[in-house]
Amino acid sequence: IAGITQAPTSQILAAGRRMTLRCTQDMRHNAMYWYRQDLGLGLRLIHYSNTAGTTGKGEVPDGYSVSRANTDDFPLTLASAVPSQTSVYFCASSPGTGGSEAFFGQGTRLTVV
């Protein structure tokens, strides 16, 4: 089934540890995004990628890094997790050229303790 998948679905992480959230899509979409969702704050953009090989900063990029080595994968890394990074993380993709709809993964619930 075509779509966008994230892993893990949930994780409890000790503060100071490094963590990579994985995101893979098989729709050949050009653009990919990472959002975090916190109660009362909606979905806030962390980083984005317009196409393989390029990335950009969103609204709340501090403490996070991304890479886009190929079209399908867009991992998000927390270099040294802090409790304020406790959130639900959504990866999304959109066609870019010819389409604007963003398709979301199922989310990763991350708790930093």
Place this chain on the structure above:
Amino acid sequence: GENVEQHPSTLSVQEGDSAVIKCTYSDSASNYFPWYKQELGKRPQLIIDIRSNVGEKKDQRIAVTLNKTAKHFSLHITETQPEDSAVYFCAASRVWAGGTSYGKLTFGQGTILTVHP
């Protein structure tokens, strides 16, 4: 950058009533305005969208209106049903000429809609 404000934060209606959620945006260059529905524990899913070249779009019980001059857009749900209960998000982005959308969607804060049977 773009800023999207969404109201109300919570909305409670009786089954069969209408529900209206309103959003304002700040960047006059934004020209694509989607609405997403997120059920509890699920991912956001697109329910309707509108581009700035039209003022209204309808899809069965759902409609969206856009006022470019005032920079606000609204979601209208008629004949609400309990299964409409969810969190609704508006968003705004810029679709470039030729249809390329490097649409860093900026979302509103969300509206929790509860439809009572």
